[in-house]
Amino acid sequence: MANNVLNKELGPIVQKTMADVVEIRLREYLKEKSFKPGDPLPKELEIAQSLGVSRNVVREALSRLRMLGMVETKKKRGMVLSRPDILSSFERVLDPLIIGESTLQDIFEIRLTLEVGLADLLYLRKTKKDVEELEQIARNQKVTSGRQTFRIKNEIAFHGKIYQMTGNETLQRFQNMLLPVFGYLVSLEKVPIIGKVSHLDLVEILKHGSKEEFRQGMLQHLEHHFAKLK
Amino acid sequence: MANNVLNKELGPIVQKTMADVVEIRLREYLKEKSFKPGDPLPKELEIAQSLGVSRNVVREALSRLRMLGMVETKKKRGMVLSRPDILSSFERVLDPLIIGESTLQDIFEIRLTLEVGLADLLYLRKTKKDVEELEQIARNQKVTSGRQTFRIKNEIAFHGKIYQMTGNETLQRFQNMLLPVFGYLVSLEKVPIIGKVSHLDLVEILKHGSKEEFRQGMLQHLEHHFAKLK
Numbered sequence: 174m175a176n177n178v179l180n181k182e183l184g185p186i187v188q189k190t191m192a193d194v195v196e197i198r199l200r201e202y203l204k205e206k207s208f209k210p211g212d213p214l215p216k217e218l219e220i221a222q223s224l225g226v227s228r229n230v231v232r233e234a235l236s237r238l239r240m241l242g243m244v245e246t247k248k249k250r251g252m253v254l255s256r257p258d259i260l261s262s263f264e265r266v267l268d269p270l271i272i273g274e275s276t277l278q279d280i281f282e283i284r285l286t287l288e289v290g291l292a293d294l295l296y297l298r299k300t301k302k303d304v305e306e307l308e309q310i311a312r313n314q315k316v317t318s319g320r321q322t323f324r325i326k327n328e329i330a331f332h333g334k335i336y337q338m339t340g341n342e343t344l345q346r347f348q349n350m351l352l353p354v355f356g357y358l359v360s361l362e363k364v365p366i367i368g369k370v371s372h373l374d375l376v377e378i379l380k381h382g383s384k385e386e387f388r389q390g391m392l393q394h395l396e397h398h399f400a401k402l403k
Numbered sequence: 404m405a406n407n408v409l410n411k412e413l414g415p416i417v418q419k420t421m422a423d424v425v426e427i428r429l430r431e432y433l434k435e436k437s438f439k440p441g442d443p444l445p446k447e448l449e450i451a452q453s454l455g456v457s458r459n460v461v462r463e464a465l466s467r468l469r470m471l472g473m474v475e476t477k478k479k480r481g482m483v484l485s486r487p488d489i490l491s492s493f494e495r496v497l498d499p500l501i502i503g504e505s506t507l508q509d510i511f512e513i514r515l516t517l518e519v520g521l522a523d524l525l526y527l528r529k530t531k532k533d534v535e536e537l538e539q540i541a542r543n544q545k546v547t548s549g550r551q552t553f554r555i556k557n558e559i560a561f562h563g564k565i566y567q568m569t570g571n572e573t574l575q576r577f578q579n580m581l582l583p584v585f586g587y588l589v590s591l592e593k594v595p596i597i598g599k600v601s602h603l604d605l606v607e608i609l610k611h612g613s614k615e616e617f618r619q620g621m622l623q624h625l626e627h628h629f630a631k632l633k
Contacts, residue, residue, distance in 0.1 A: 192469075210501055339512075343513065344512070
């Protein structure tokens with residue numbers, strides 16, 4: 174069975190550790206057998222014997238699944254499959270200092286894409302209270318503008334609030350994770366660029382304008398970012 | 404130092420294993436010291452001694468970082484920090500059978516948001532060859548329509564090609580990962596729903612229409628999905 178792992182197309186050879194191999198094999202096994210959250214896993218020793226590897230290696234592989242939130246240990250029941258938090262491992266690696274220039278750029282473009290695309294969810298779910306809070310953030314911004322660190326903080330607060338207003342928790346958490354990346358990119362700008370459409374303008378549209386007007390407003394607000402693409 | 408991990412706000416108590424604690428501490432350390440890809444890591448034994456834990460626990464924690472692509476072992480140089488593949492761990496947990504209903508719904512909404520938002524990247528980077536290939540996919544679709552499995556496959560091919568045309572590799576890989584989720588959701592539909600704007604209509608817009616026309620076309624194409632939200 175472990176041969177499955179080896180029978181891939183001819184690509185660059187990446188040396189796998191035993192823990193890599195066992196981890197992959199375990200995930201395949203859980204998938205093949207259609208394990209669902211709550212289902213009990215075989216014991217460490219059983220896995221080691223059936224794969225013909227040491228218990229230490231199995232422990233290492235299980236520890237990885239535990240980190241991903243795919244496995245948890247229950248009192249008296251032992252290890253069971255659990256519902257992973259799909260973003261937690263993503264969060265672990267998203268550090269602008271280590272992910273590299275081209276991925277940073279990709280992520281920035283994904284942010285632009287999401288902000289232009291989210292008008293539909295926003296208009297479906299925004300409340301009067303949300304819009305008032307957003308307006309408050311936009312007003313604070315005017316007062317404190319000038320200092321770079323304040324500016325980034327407010328920029329993040331404003332756009333973060335918009336994501337929250339979409340009512341999509343995964344989207345909101347995804348955005349929260351991307352914040353260090355945006356903060357990093359904004360900090361590289363020497364001169365703060367203010368778009369033709371300001372945060373307060375966007376709030377006005379949310380109050381009295383249509384979904385399409387909001388989308389066009391957001392496009393203009395982000396115009397200087399789009400202008401730099403490619 | 405390890406106390407940092409414990410001094411959090413009062414929340415539900417989640418029991419951490421030693422490997423959890425050491426993993427968190429190691430990632431904090433790498434961040435505090437501004438480690439960059441290529442920088443050598445302290446040795447396993449040194450880490451164990453300085454944290455006052457067993458070597459096995461350190462090995463387990465390092466194995467997790469290796470899985471995330473944050474650490475690799477170089478010949479003669481030992482362990483170094485490496486550039487992680489930000490999506491690989493995400494990929495590991497994205498199984499529609501285990502991630503749960505509300506996350507599935509969130510992910511589906513994120514897909515809708517991206518497809519409405521991507522017109523800008525698409526018009527910036529699409530080539531004549533791309534559009535021809537997309538047209539070919541849309542034409543195949545007409546022929547094979549009817550059978551559910553064919554339909555899902557073609558649906559995925561068409562929308563996947565559009566993501567590829569944005570030239571954003573991270574976005575494209577992200578979409579590829581989400582495919583099992585979409586396939587799963589589409590397979591739940593009893594009757595295939597054809598939007599007012601078909602795939603071939605979208606191809607026509609890409610050939611002769613504007614970015615805004617494409618966005619409106621995509622909104623109408625996805626209309627029956629949007630109609631079901633909330």
